[in-house]
Amino acid sequence: MLDKCKASADDAGVSATLVHVEDKRPAEAILELSRAQGRDLIVMASHGRRRLGRLLLGSQTAEVLSYTEIPVLVVR
Incomplete structure (x- = not known):
């Protein structure tokens, strides 16, 4: 999987x-x-959900946003 990403x-x-x-x-x-x-x-990445789900990010993304001092770019 990682080799494909690379x-x-x-x-x-x-x-x-x-x-x-x-x-x-x-x-x-x-x-x-x-x-x-x-x-x-x-x-x-975010999940790219619609309506109410749009307000929610993936749990890992939300956790990183909560605990980092480094800027985070969230894409969907």
Whole structure:
């Protein structure tokens, strides 16, 4: 799965580094890595739901938004 993502990034001319973190919740791993690597932006996806669901983000995205000092770009 990660190799496909890397290939898509390469095809689009985007520099990407693959990271797989085991035994951590995704939000926890994202927060720890972004701080440790000195990142200045986190990009995450939302579910893109309609109506009432539009107000809700994925639980991992919501958690990252709640606990980071780094700007987060949410895309759908």
